[in-house]
Amino acid sequence: MKPLLELRGVSKAFGGIEVFNDVSLTLEPGARLGILGPNGAGKSTMFNLISGLHRPTGGEMLYEGHNLGQMKPWNACRRGIGRTFQIPQPFGDMTVAENVIVGCTSGAGLSLHEARDRAHDILEMTGLGDHRDKLAKSLALLDLKRLELAKAAAMKPKLLLLDEIAGGLTEAECDTLLDILQKVVRRDTAVIWIEHVVHALTRFVDEVAVLADKQIVVRGQIDEVLENAEVRRLYFGAEAEV
Amino acid sequence: MTGDIMTSGSQKLPLAVLGLSVAVMVPLPFFVDNGTMRYLTDLFIIMSVAQLWNLLAGFGGVVSIGQHAFVGAGGYAFFGLTTHLGLNPFLSMALTLPFGALLSLPVFAILSRMRVAYFAIGSWVLAEVFMLVAGKLPGFGGGSGISLRPQIVKAFGASTSSRVENIYWLSFAILVLVIFLIILVMHSRRGYSLRAMRDNETAAMALGVNPNAVKAMLFVVSGAFLSLLGAVNTLQKLRVNPSGSFSLTDWTVFIIFMVVIGGMGRIIGPIIGAVLFVLLRENLSGYGPIYMIILGAAAIGMMLFEPGGIAVLVQRWKLKKAKTQELEEA
Ligand SMILES: Nc1ncnc2c1ncn2[C@@H]1O[C@H](COP(=O)(O)OP(=O)(O)OP(=O)(O)O)[C@@H](O)[C@H]1O
Ligand SMILES: [Mg+2]
Numbered sequence: 230m231k232p233l234l235e236l237r238g239v240s241k242a243f244g245g246i247e248v249f250n251d252v253s254l255t256l257e258p259g260a261r262l263g264i265l266g267p268n269g270a271g272k273s274t275m276f277n278l279i280s281g282l283h284r285p286t287g288g289e290m291l292y293e294g295h296n297l298g299q300m301k302p303w304n305a306c307r308r309g310i311g312r313t314f315q316i317p318q319p320f321g322d323m324t325v326a327e328n329v330i331v332g333c334t335s336g337a338g339l340s341l342h343e344a345r346d347r348a349h350d351i352l353e354m355t356g357l358g359d360h361r362d363k364l365a366k367s368l369a370l371l372d373l374k375r376l377e378l379a380k381a382a383a384m385k386p387k388l389l390l391l392d393e394i395a396g397g398l399t400e401a402e403c404d405t406l407l408d409i410l411q412k413v414v415r416r417d418t419a420v421i422w423i424e425h426v427v428h429a430l431t432r433f434v435d436e437v438a439v440l441a442d443k444q445i446v447v448r449g450q451i452d453e454v455l456e457n458a459e460v461r462r463l464y465f466g467a468e469a470e471v
Numbered sequence: 472m473t474g475d476i477m478t479s480g481s482q483k484l485p486l487a488v489l490g491l492s493v494a495v496m497v498p499l500p501f502f503v504d505n506g507t508m509r510y511l512t513d514l515f516i517i518m519s520v521a522q523l524w525n526l527l528a529g530f531g532g533v534v535s536i537g538q539h540a541f542v543g544a545g546g547y548a549f550f551g552l553t554t555h556l557g558l559n560p561f562l563s564m565a566l567t568l569p570f571g572a573l574l575s576l577p578v579f580a581i582l583s584r585m586r587v588a589y590f591a592i593g594s595w596v597l598a599e600v601f602m603l604v605a606g607k608l609p610g611f612g613g614g615s616g617i618s619l620r621p622q623i624v625k626a627f628g629a630s631t632s633s634r635v636e637n638i639y640w641l642s643f644a645i646l647v648l649v650i651f652l653i654i655l656v657m658h659s660r661r662g663y664s665l666r667a668m669r670d671n672e673t674a675a676m677a678l679g680v681n682p683n684a685v686k687a688m689l690f691v692v693s694g695a696f697l698s699l700l701g702a703v704n705t706l707q708k709l710r711v712n713p714s715g716s717f718s719l720t721d722w723t724v725f726i727i728f729m730v731v732i733g734g735m736g737r738i739i740g741p742i743i744g745a746v747l748f749v750l751l752r753e754n755l756s757g758y759g760p761i762y763m764i765i766l767g768a769a770a771i772g773m774m775l776f777e778p779g780g781i782a783v784l785v786q787r788w789k790l791k792k793a794k795t796q797e798l799e800e801a
């Protein structure tokens with residue numbers, strides 16, 4: 230199968246500070262990949278590159294054969310790349326439903342009428358139905374995270390980028406989140422999920438990769454990767470939540 | 472009760488006010504004298520200009536201090552189309568709309584390459600350039616300007632009083648159209664993109680919003696209507712001249728005052744602001760420069776004290792009243 234996403238030797242530096250210098254990654258359509266890695270490894274930065282918000286310093290990024298390195302964020306989105314932000318970025322003075330409608334109209338190109346319907350469905354699925362007419366800025370953190378997911382999922386992306394949506398959740402909340410994910414993420418949507426909460430990841434992704442030392446150090450089945458001595462040294466020395 | 476001041480509140484109120492004011496304003500010429508009508512015409516024109524500035528800055532976050540360029544250019548275009556090309560005066564006036572729209576495209580292309588502060592300063596510099604060019608154009612009377620030919624003016628009414636009436640209705644119709652259009656834009660798909668962009672530009676971009684396209688649309692709409700208003704203003708003043716037609720003070724400085732005082736990002740803001748402005752002008756203009764200082768101080772005070780302007784102060788006061796009522800009932 231032709232890969233949906235392909236990163237080849239991608240590097241990124243801010244000013245003189247290099248975040249990573251050799252990230253290579255391929256993702257098939259519908260594949261589900263978890264990303265692990267220590268704080269500051271550049272995981273969120275990788276999402277910023279893929280979603281077009283930042284430009285890579287070097288290397289090649291292809292999405293459905295298009296050069297992603299030059300693509301504007303709104304075009305990346307319209308071509309089917311949806312994302313959440315690690316720190317929720319709501320449209321504070323718009324209602325929860327309106328937040329989702331933006332993604333449906335601008336991102337997925339739906340009419341306002343269709344967008345309202347889809348927003349309604351997604352909000353029900355994500356458990357935000359009761360909050361639909363509240364201003365987004367009035368939501369609590371947990372609901373803000375759900376709104377991030379709702380906004381990105383509503384545009385029916387081909388590639389969904391999830392950035393630490395399970396961070397800080399209790400066990401029960403985590404279960405709910407996984408239920409929600411199963412509902413809103415269609416089977417043919419490819420997903421990359423950055424997450425420190427490994428037990429949540431294991432229940433959703435097919436594979437994991439570890440971003441550390443400025444590159445992807447290992448990728449494979451989750452148990453294999455967790456057994457990897459290098460990974461244990463790099464990552465779980467610090468903060469295991471297995 | 473949600474989306475209050477920003478959304479639902481600002482659509483229900485203006486629609487009701489719009490209907491009521493149409494019922495009052497349209498038959499008014501049958502009851503008042505020419506002086507009052509001229510005064511109101513003036514109010515409608517500046518109120519429309521204020522609405523358009525608010526559309527850009529208040530709704531879109533695009534702060535231009537050079538919108539007087541379009542008012543002036545529209546006035547000159549109207550003069551040129553009627554006097555030099557000999558076109559029908561009504562057609563000429565209508566043509567100032569597409570003229571303003573077309574003119575705003577290259578202007579936006581230049582300005583959109585600049586960041587916020589530079590955008591504002593760049594827009595002002597461009598407006599100055601427009602004014603200088605207008606003063607050099609052959610056939611437009613140079614620096615001192617030139618009067619419209621009587622037969623062009625007479626096309627809008629044979630007698631002075633019928634003309635005053637017609638221009639009154641015209642400027643009121645434009646005001647209603649502008650407000651209606653803004654409401655329409657805000658409730659279109661583009662309106663959602665616009666509000667998202669204003670709240671959080673990065674997140675909006677990641678959800679498919681192209682901020683430049685949204686801003687360009689606002690700029691074109693506002694450029695088109697400012698140009699039309701410039702034509703109406705020319706008809707009202709009976710002449711074009713660089714310093715008057717392109718007046719920074721009249722079409723930008725005072726306008727910003729009105730929007731800031733009345734309330735940015737709300738339809739009702741520029742309406743409150745413009746009314747307050749003409750009332751202040753009437754009562755304070757005898758004091759000369761002090762009048763400008765008072766206006767400036769009021770605007771700065773408002774920005775510090777309540778950036779939402781009078782519109783928000785009133786909203787707050789109403790909420791408080793409703794709460795005390797609830798408490799009393801309980
Ligand atoms: N816009 C920016 N400008 C400058 N430096 C940045 C920027 N964004 C990220 N960085 C830096 O890049 C490095 C990687 O940050 P990033 O947020 O990608 O890490 P992360 O792997 O997502 O970490 P975490 O697990 O804490 O979320 C950090 O050192 C950070 O300070
Ligand atoms: Mg991160």
